[in-house]
Amino acid sequence: MTATAPTWRSAPLAAYNMQSYPAFTAVPARRALTRPGPVPPLQYYHTPPPDPPKTDKPKREWPPAVRLYVQRSFAAENSIADIGREEMELKLKKVISDAAESNTLHTVDWDNLPLPQQMIQAERMRIHTMNNSLTSAWRDLSILNVQETNGISNDSISKKRKSSDLAHGQNEQENPPPWRTTNTGGAFEDRLTYADKRQRNDLVGKIPSKSQFNLESRKRRFEGGENGSTSTHPNVSTMGSSQMPDVEQGPVVGTCEKLEKKYFRLTSAPNPATVRPLPVLEKTLDLLKKKWKSDNNYSYICDQFKSLRQDLTVQHIRNEFTVNVYEIHARIALEKGDLGEYNQCQTQLRVLYSSHLGGHPMEFKAYRILYFIHTRNRTEMNDVLADLTPAEKKAPAIKHALDSRSALALGNYHRFFQLYLETPNMGAYLMDMFVSRERLAALTNICKAYKPDVKLRFITEELGFESDEESARFLCDQGGQSFLEEREDGVRLLSGKVGNIFEGVKDAAFRKVDIKGQI
DSSP: OOOOOOTTTSSOGGGSOTTTSOSSOOOOOOOSSSOOOOOOOOOOOOOOOOOOOOOOOOOOOOOHHHHHHHHHHHOGGGOOTTSOHHHHHHHHHHHHHHHHHTTOTTTSOTTTSOOHHHHHHHHHHHHHHHHHHHHHHHHHHHHHHHHHHHTOOHHHHHHTSOHHHHHHHHHHHHSOOHHHHSOTTOSTTTTSOOSOHHHHHHHHHHOOSHHHHHHHHHHHHHHTTSOOOOOOOTTOOHHHHOOOOOTTSOOOOOOOOOSOOOOOOOSSOOOGGGSOOHHHHHHHHHHHHHHHHHTOOHHHHHHHHHHHHHHHHHTTOOSHHHHHHHHHHHHHHHHTTOHHHHHHHHHHHHHHHHTTOOSOHHHHHHHHHHHHHHHTOHHHHHHHHHHOOHHHHTSHHHHHHHHHHHHHHHTOHHHHHHHHTTOOTTHHHHHTTTHHHHHHHHHHHHHHHSOSOEEHHHHHHHTTOSSHHHHHHHHHHTTOGGGEEEETTEEEEOHHHHHHHHHHHHHHHHHOOOOSOOO
């Protein structure tokens, strides 16, 4: 019996393409014993977009006039002291960039165009002038407001009242209520104290209001009693009649011919008749130097130098002569131990030295380092050290001051007292102010290192004393008189017993620095 095949089997096999749809994945046969690496992940490759065509940026050709303008801007003879190089470069870049953007590089007159530093200086002067004009306008407006406020009369106030209010006010004046008659001394004017009761009565009768009274009181306080008369006119502004100095006014040109003049603190605008001009001040300085050598009267010399400095200040004189005046006064103040006057001179000298007006900046920079050693002001000391240039560090005076600071920082008192005996210029006057403190610190270290006793001669040599007698006097002043013993080989200090005493004295010496002023 033959069975017939189903219809689905009778379909031709060619209809199914086995080669197009395989049932497995072909794997290549291994031909080596090494382990195959990881199969890389399937990557999809796409064609990157084409790069945009590169266009060469044309190189700008600067005109020769612009190049010469840049060279003139960086020339040393055209530099201005108070304008930095970075500020000048920014201004120069802005000027050239603006000309390039506006296509005026070839049309600008670069030969006559102001340099960048000159433009900056002109802008500063314009701002300063504008501030001065605003200050003057504000001051005039304030005076006008005070005058208008004080000029309001009682008639104008009464015009704003109604007739009934006016009649009611008159009745109150004729028959005041009891609460106004019981406490008549509680007004502000009545609580003020006057040297003479008649003075108060006269003043109250002349002043129409409390605001005017306050202004008149302020006027008398500023005038200091020189002009006791007060204005009787209610519209007169005391601010306009005040004699206080105007800080915005220009320099005074003196006409006084006196060589000697006492110092007075200015409380009003300087009078040219009492100010000495520069030629007279130069003669005054020569006279003061001769008197200092002959009389050595510090109170007189200090007063005369302060007066001389004041005349220089009110006339805005800043030159080599000004530097010389401050340097001489600073040296005299150092010699007499007056740190207050020395600090004032040293502060002004810093400003003058920055203007390159001459003088001896190396000498006074060394004094400044020694001063900060004395005050133990580490912050200012770091600022001074950061400002020193390599050439300044090689100067003898500054090198000595730096070595002294380094010796104290390292605790090398042997080296420090050697430097103390070799101090240049007048630095020894500053070192004398803190050498006793450093001797105590060194003495406590000697007492810890040398026990049970130490020779007095050793202390004299190590601590920079001139003689054994001076060394013994120093030990006695610090409480060590009972610990000195005289033996066959000389005087000895019982260092093992006196160490605690010197330690307490040293702590007290380092606790406070007593100075009159600060730089």
